[in-house]
Amino acid sequence: MTDVFIIDSSLRDGSHAIRHQLDRRQIESYCAAAETAGVPIVMVGHGNGLGASSLQVGESLLTDQEMIACARGKLSRSKLGVFIIPGFGTINKDLGPAIEQGVDVVCVSSHCTEADTTQRHINYVKEKGKLAYGNLMMTHMVSKEILIDECLKMQSYDVDGVIIMDSAGAYITADVKERIAALAGALKIPVGFHAHNNLGLAIANSVAAIEAGATILDCCILGFGAGAGNTQMEAVVAILNKMGYKTGIDLYKILDLADMAAKELFTSAKGIKSISIVSGLAGVFSGFVRHVERVSLQYGVDAKDVFFELGRRKAVGGQEDMIVEVAISLVDKQREKRQ
Amino acid sequence: MAQYPEKIKVAILGSGNIGTDLLIKILRSDVLECTRFVGRNCHSKGMLKAKEKGVAVSDKGINEILDNPDCCRIVFDATSAKDHLQHWALLKETDKTVIDMTPSKIGKMIVPAINLDDALDNRNVNMVSCGGQASIPLAFVLSRTCKDIEYIEVVSSIASRSAGMATRINIDEYIENTEEGLRSFTRCDNVKVILILNPADPCIDMQTTLSAKMPKPDIEKLRAAVFEMERAIQAYVPGYSVIVPPVYENNRIVIMVKVRGLGDYLPAYAGNLDIINCAAVRTAERYACRMQDALVGAKHL
Numbered sequence: 001m002t003d004v005f006i007i008d009s010s011l012r013d014g015s016h017a018i019r020h021q022l023d024r025r026q027i028e029s030y031c032a033a034a035e036t037a038g039v040p041i042v043m044v045g046h047g048n049g050l051g052a053s054s055l056q057v058g059e060s061l062l063t064d065q066e067m068i069a070c071a072r073g074k075l076s077r078s079k080l081g082v083f084i085i086p087g088f089g090t091i092n093k094d095l096g097p098a099i100e101q102g103v104d105v106v107c108v109s110s111h112c113t114e115a116d117t118t119q120r121h122i123n124y125v126k127e128k129g130k131l132a133y134g135n136l137m138m139t140h141m142v143s144k145e146i147l148i149d150e151c152l153k154m155q156s157y158d159v160d161g162v163i164i165m166d167s168a169g170a171y172i173t174a175d176v177k178e179r180i181a182a183l184a185g186a187l188k189i190p191v192g193f194h195a196h197n198n199l200g201l202a203i204a205n206s207v208a209a210i211e212a213g214a215t216i217l218d219c220c221i222l223g224f225g226a227g228a229g230n231t232q233m234e235a236v237v238a239i240l241n242k243m244g245y246k247t248g249i250d251l252y253k254i255l256d257l258a259d260m261a262a263k264e265l266f267t268s269a270k271g272i273k274s275i276s277i278v279s280g281l282a283g284v285f286s287g288f289v290r291h292v293e294r295v296s297l298q299y300g301v302d303a304k305d306v307f308f309e310l311g312r313r314k315a316v317g318g319q320e321d322m323i324v325e326v327a328i329s330l331v332d333k334q335r336e337k338r339q
Numbered sequence: 340m341a342q343y344p345e346k347i348k349v350a351i352l353g354s355g356n357i358g359t360d361l362l363i364k365i366l367r368s369d370v371l372e373c374t375r376f377v378g379r380n381c382h383s384k385g386m387l388k389a390k391e392k393g394v395a396v397s398d399k400g401i402n403e404i405l406d407n408p409d410c411c412r413i414v415f416d417a418t419s420a421k422d423h424l425q426h427w428a429l430l431k432e433t434d435k436t437v438i439d440m441t442p443s444k445i446g447k448m449i450v451p452a453i454n455l456d457d458a459l460d461n462r463n464v465n466m467v468s469c470g471g472q473a474s475i476p477l478a479f480v481l482s483r484t485c486k487d488i489e490y491i492e493v494v495s496s497i498a499s500r501s502a503g504m505a506t507r508i509n510i511d512e513y514i515e516n517t518e519e520g521l522r523s524f525t526r527c528d529n530v531k532v533i534l535i536l537n538p539a540d541p542c543i544d545m546q547t548t549l550s551a552k553m554p555k556p557d558i559e560k561l562r563a564a565v566f567e568m569e570r571a572i573q574a575y576v577p578g579y580s581v582i583v584p585p586v587y588e589n590n591r592i593v594i595m596v597k598v599r600g601l602g603d604y605l606p607a608y609a610g611n612l613d614i615i616n617c618a619a620v621r622t623a624e625r626y627a628c629r630m631q632d633a634l635v636g637a638k639h640l
Contacts (some may be wrong), residue, residue: 054492054494054533055490055492055550055552056492056494056533056548056550086510087510087514087533087534087535087536088533090510090511090514090515091511092511092515093514093515110536111499111535111536111537111538113499113538114499114507114536116504116507116508117507117510117536119508120508120510120511138538141538141539142538294589313539313543314537314543315537316535316537316538316539318494318496318533318535319494319496319535319537321494321496321546321548321550321593321595322496322546324583324588324593324595325582325583325595328583
């Protein structure tokens with residue numbers, strides 16, 4: 001019996017941190033070690049999910065099929081999960097083949113007000129007898145009342161739980177407590193939380209979510225993920241242990257998993273870059289960081305200005321094309337000033 | 340166009356955002372007259388709008404048209420891809436010309452700035468999708484101007500509020516139909532389409548970005564061709580504009596367009612309604628003119 005159910009998104013959101021360049025050996029060795037540690041669900045794939053490998057959000061080294069096949073071979077007690085955003089992946093092209101390959105769990109995700117776009121995909125997953133979670137992204141953009149309505153829609157599609165995503169790492173702890181408490185009170189199904197660490201609050205916010213009634217945490221080993229990363233899984237498991245919650249995960253083995261991942265998967269320096277703090281303050285999807293840095297350098301504009309302008313225009317994940325447009329508009333403004 | 344004695348009668352199936360916006364556009368047409376606005380619920384927003392405009396409404400669905408064969412010559416189907424399959428099975432047996440607004444993959448795909456005249460040989464034409472109408476002309480220009488396009492990708496962002504129920508249910512079909520359109524107009528097989536529904540309030544304008552992996556093209560020549568295409572589209576979609584002309588970065592071409600709507604049914608942010616509906620009206624008017632020519636010709640015989 002577990003009190004808190006951990007979803008390990010290291011090989012999904014963590015992919016953002018290494019530009020979706022996971023290779024076969026990394027996926028296999030990570031999955032084997034996660035299974036040994038007793039991680040309940042191991043997610044795998046492109047950071048934006050099935051069918052998302054693209055110029056827009058970044059191309060992955062391996063295809064979805066290749067990644068799923070590698071993971072499937074190493075997971076038996078731990079469940080294998082994939083992520084899909086309708087609008088990126090479709091049932092015919094992506095979800096159907098993934099289920100054929102034997103995935104056990106599908107997180108079907110939409111932006112915070114678009115739950116009804118997930119209905120067909122969720123129905124499909126449930127028809128196939130698999131677990132389906134409904135994920136809502138960029139949830140800082142709307143009120144808790146709207147979030148409740150959207151989650152009730154997902155509940156009516158018969159999901160096994162909803163996961164509230166702070167995609168921009170924009171929440172302070174009070175926001176999380178208020179929203180999760182409201183959702184846990186209004187829903188019959190388990191509520192989960194997925195944090196980003198742009199403001200350094202991922203672990204604190206995840207613990208606050210549990211205290212407010214959430215029973216699922218979506219996190220990543222070493223805290224790797226888009227932007228400043230996600231909730232550091234081994235740390236939050238340790239904290240939950242200390243607080244008396246059961247996760248079913250072996251503490252020593254997940255710490256070993258973290259050491260292995262630091263050597264073999266996520267070798268770059270980790271920490272909150274100042275530009276990620278700006279991403280969190282501006283309320284812009286954490287995964288934009290690399291693209292904003294590249295485009296800002298190319299057009300000779302301040303990446304901070306680009307982020308705040310993207311925030312003003314309310315860009316959401318998947319609108320990475322807007323970065324070039326914003327950079328060009330800033331260049332034009334600079335030129336006007338000089339004249 | 341005004342010299343014709345009478346307008347060609349059309350019916351609209353589907354009273355959602357697309358159908359209702361289409362109605363308002365048709366009310367302005369010199370050659371089209373909407374004689375039936377058909378939905379399933381007489382109290383829906385769209386139906387109330389049609390009543391307010393004095394247009395005959397019906398909640399009997401496709402039967403309204405089958406039972407009153409003289410009510411129209413052209414049918415716009417603004418329901419859903421699944422419904423269109425059934426509608427076409429029935430309408431095929433009639434003499435109606437059908438302009439399909441859904442991503443059903445049945446009829447000949449029409450993008451007025453490229454192949455409007457192809458429409459006239461077909462009784463069922465498909466308007467692809469909003470993202471298709473915005474991006475296919477650019478992809479077509481690219482395929483005409485440049486060689487060796489390895490891959491084409493189209494991302495459209497639309498305001499959440501502009502996407503009605505059928506659009507939401509048909510997201511997969513939207514992607515597949517738009518990809519099919521890109522392939523057929525460019526002959527580049529490797530294509531990908533992404534649709535983003537943006538929840539921002541106030542709403543964002545519809546925007547479409549086309550990226551293509553290819554060797555560096557002659558940018559000046561490409562820009563000129565893109566601007567020429569922009570003017571051709573503006574002739575029927577006034578709010579269509581290139582906001583980032585072709586730029587080559589990171590081994591890819593990027594072109595961005597924005598579509599502001601006319602604000603007919605939904606406010607101007609809903610350029611996605613405008614671009615597909617303006618294209619459909621343009622197509623219907625071309626059919627109508629030919630029907631009128633046939634009428635006028637018959638009288639002179």
